[in-house]
Structures are given as C-alpha cells and as structure tokens.
Amino acid sequence: MTKDRKSGSSDSDAPGADLRSERDLFLKKFTGGAKLTEDFVREVEQLQERLRHLEAENAGLRAKVEADEAIRDLLSKIERLENEKRELVSRFHRAEAVNSEFTARVQEVESEFANLANLFVASNQLHSSLSPRGVTRRIKEVLAQLVGAERYCMYLANQDTTELVPIAYEGVAGASLTPVKIADSELGQAVVKGTASVSDLDPTQGTVQRPAAIIPLSVDEKTVGVIAIFSTLAQKKRFDTVDFELFKLLGQHAAAALVSASLFAQTDRKLPGLEAFLDLSV
Amino acid sequence: MAEYSCLIVEDSPMMRQLLVFALARVRNLRVTEADDGVDGLRKLASARYDIIVTDINMPIMDGLKLVKRVRSDPIHKDTPIVIITTEGSQEDRQRALQLGANAYITKPIQAPQVIATVKELLKID
Numbered sequence: 457m458t459k460d461r462k463s464g465s466s467d468s469d470a471p472g473a474d475l476r477s478e479r480d481l482f483l484k485k486f487t488g489g490a491k492l493t494e495d496f497v498r499e500v501e502q503l504q505e506r507l508r509h510l511e512a513e514n515a516g517l518r519a520k521v522e523a524d525e526a527i528r529d530l531l532s533k534i535e536r537l538e539n540e541k542r543e544l545v546s547r548f549h550r551a552e553a554v555n556s557e558f559t560a561r562v563q564e565v566e567s568e569f570a571n572l573a574n575l576f577v578a579s580n581q582l583h584s585s586l587s588p589r590g591v592t593r594r595i596k597e598v599l600a601q602l603v604g605a606e607r608y609c610m611y612l613a614n615q616d617t618t619e620l621v622p623i624a625y626e627g628v629a630g631a632s633l634t635p636v637k638i639a640d641s642e643l644g645q646a647v648v649k650g651t652a653s654v655s656d657l658d659p660t661q662g663t664v665q666r667p668a669a670i671i672p673l674s675v676d677e678k679t680v681g682v683i684a685i686f687s688t689l690a691q692k693k694r695f696d697t698v699d700f701e702l703f704k705l706l707g708q709h710a711a712a713a714l715v716s717a718s719l720f721a722q723t724d725r726k727l728p729g730l731e732a733f734l735d736l737s738v
Numbered sequence: 739m740a741e742y743s744c745l746i747v748e749d750s751p752m753m754r755q756l757l758v759f760a761l762a763r764v765r766n767l768r769v770t771e772a773d774d775g776v777d778g779l780r781k782l783a784s785a786r787y788d789i790i791v792t793d794i795n796m797p798i799m800d801g802l803k804l805v806k807r808v809r810s811d812p813i814h815k816d817t818p819i820v821i822i823t824t825e826g827s828q829e830d831r832q833r834a835l836q837l838g839a840n841a842y843i844t845k846p847i848q849a850p851q852v853i854a855t856v857k858e859l860l861k862i863d
Contacts, residue, residue, distance in 0.1 A: 570849030604846040691826035
C-alpha cells in the first residue's frame with residue numbers, strides 16, 4: 457500500500473492545501489512549543505543556578521551573622537574582663553597603699569624599738585657598775601659607741617660652783633683641757649641654765665672652743681657638771697632624735713651613777729645595812 | 739623553718755647587748771657572744787655559725803685578724819662576716835672587704851641597718 461502510495465502518488469494523493477497549512481501550523485506550533493520548552497528549561501536552569509547562588513549567599517550571610525554574634529559576644533566578654541581588670545587594678549592599688557602604709561608603720565615601730573633599745577642599754581650600762589672608774593668608762597662608751605662622739609670631755613663643778621674641772625676625756629690632749637670658769641663660758645651657761653645646747657654646725661667640725669653639744673649633768677635636780685662633745689666621728693654628720701634622748705638620759709643618770717659609785721667607794725664598797733632601808737615608806 | 743646561728747665578737751659589753759637586742763628581731767636567729775677575737779675563734783672551733791658579726795678594735799686579737807683566720811678555716815671560710823666599727827674611712831672599709839668581710843657598718847649603729855644586712859647575707863625575708 458505504502459509502495460503504492462509512493463509510487464502511485466499523484467497530485468490527487470498529495471495533501472490538500474488545507475492539510476499542508478494545518479501541518480505547517482502544527483509544525484510551527486510544535487517548533488514554537490519546543491522552543492518554549494527549551495526556554496523554560498533554560499530558565500529553570502538559570503533559576504536553579506540563581507537559587508544555588510542565593511543559597512550560597514544566604515549561607516555566607518548566615519555565617520557572617522553568626523560571626524558577628526560571636527564578635528559581639530567576644531566584645532562583651534572583653535568589656536566584662538576589662539571591668540574586672542579595672543576593679544582588680546584598683547583593688548591592687550588600694551592593697552598596695554595599705555601595704556606601704558603598713559611597711560612604713562613597721563619601719564617606724566622598728567626604729568622606735570631600736571631607739572628604746574639604745575636608751576635601755578645606755579641606762580642599764582650606766583647603773584651596772586658601782587666603781588667611779590667603771591661608771592666613767594661606761595659614760596665614755598655611751599658617748600663613743602651610741603652617740604658617735606669622737607672628742608669629748610666630762611667636767612664636774614668644783615665645791616663652790618665657780619669652775620668646771622675636766623675629769624674624763626677622749627680624743628683630746630689632757631693638757632689642753634683646763635678648768636673653765638662657770639661665769640663666763642659657754643660650758644658654764646649650760647650649768648647655769650640646766651639645759652643642753654647643740655650647735656647648728658656640722659658636729660664633725662666642732663672644736664674645744666665651739667663644742668658640737670653640751671649636756672648638763674644633774675643630781676637631785678641640781679646641775680653638777682657638763683659633758684662637752686667637741687666633735688663627732690666623720691660618719692656622724694648630725695644628731696638624731698635618739699641622740700637628744702641619750703643626752704637627756706646622760707644628763708639625768710650619768711652624774712647620779714657617778715655620785716652613787718663614789719659614795720659606795722667611800723664606804724669601802726660596803727653595802728648599807730637593812731636599817732638604812734627600814735624607814736623608806738612614804 | 740630553718741634556724742640560723744650568729745656569733746657576735748665585740749669587746750664592749752654595751753655594744754654586745756645592743757647587738758643582741760637588734761638581732762633578736764631576726765626570726766630564728768640564735769646569737770652567741772664572744773668578747774674578743776681569741777674567744778671568737780674558740781667558739782668558732784666548737785660550733786658551726788651561719789654568720790659572724792665582729793668589731794675591729796678589740797684587745798688580744800682584733801677583728802681583721804679574726805677575719806683572716808676565719809677565711810682560712812675550712813668550716814667557716816664561706817661564712818658571711820659583718821664588720822661593725824668606728825673606723826669610717828674608705829681605706830678601712832676597703833681593707834676589711836679585701837680580707838674577706840662581706841659587709842661593713844660604722845658606729846654608731848642603726849639597728850635596722852644591722853638587721854637588714856644580716857637578713858640579706860643569710861638570704862632570709
């Protein structure tokens with residue numbers, strides 16, 4: 457049949473114009489549909505591509521947001537830590553201030569303790585001997601070892617209180633020390649006034665004529681002599697608080713210890729009997 | 739806590755008393771007294787000391803001779819020695835340090851300085 461149709465085709469077999477037109481229309485529509493489908497497919501592909509791109513972009517943005525949050529967290533943590541640090545630093549400074557105040561106080565107490573030890577030892581030594589020579593040696597030790605005196609002399613007033621007589625000295629030639637009139641001398645003034653005098657000059661540079669310090673010695677509230685510190689050791693550039701306390705101690709105890717020792721020596725170192733103490737109650 | 743021992747060699751009873759008072763402020767420090775260099779050597783021969791504090795001007799044997807002897811003693815050759823003296827010149831200081839003294843303090847002493855020096859040499863707080 458087919459062969460027949462082919463071979464025997466004739467114009468009468470050919471489709472009619474309407475059919476051709478219909479075919480062409482169909483083909484045209486089909487081609488248009490195929491093109492449209494292709495367009496759709498392309499568009500779908502583009503949209504998928506765009507979607508992937510947007511998803512990637514979205515993931516990136518999400519990651520960025522997350523990172524921003526982490527940064528915000530970190531920033532807030534840093535701020536909190538900064539506050540804590542400020543607080544700790546402030547507490548540290550407060551503790552440091554308290555500590556330095558405490559250290560200064562400890563040093564002050566240690567220094568006071570050292571001064572008291574000096575005074576205790578000086579007093580203890582002055583009264584630890586009952587021989588005039590022993591007391592004199594101890595007075596000299598206090599002057600040399602505790603005060604730092606290099607050249608000095610202890611004078612006692614004579615019976616009628618007109619002259620000061622040198623009785624013990626160190627660092628100066630004995631011959632250069634002569635009795636001194638109380639009435640017209642710097643040493644005598646200390647006896648008259650009963651108060652110590654300390655030169656404003658460098659004590660290492662003092663002289664016999666211009667002593668660095670003059671300490672009146674009293675017994676029973678009466679001045680009986682003086683200690684003149686002519687000059688101090690090279691390293692003793694000034695008198696400190698403890699030195700003034702030592703001057704007071706020497707002024708009040710040195711002569712008393714010397715007088716006690718002299719009286720004891722006069723009694724041939726015989727201790728007084730009990731009867732001497734029986735009527736002491738006041 | 740470690741205990742330390744200190745030998746004070748000083749002929750003046752007053753200075754010895756003062757040094758004993760001062761060094762009583764150093765915790766765990768046991769103090770022994772000697773009244774001159776010979777007495778000091780005798781005490782060093784019978785016991786071991788961690789530090790020696792000595793005067794220079796003393797009868798029988800002075801402090802510098804003592805330093806020399808201590809430095810030749812195998813037991814105490816490295817023991818720190820603090821010199822306490824009225825001699826304040828640079829030459830005296832130099833001489834004492836050359837002989838082997840570790841520190842040099844001039845009189846009149848300041849107890850806090852003595853305490854600080856002893857603590858430093860014994861490496862204690």
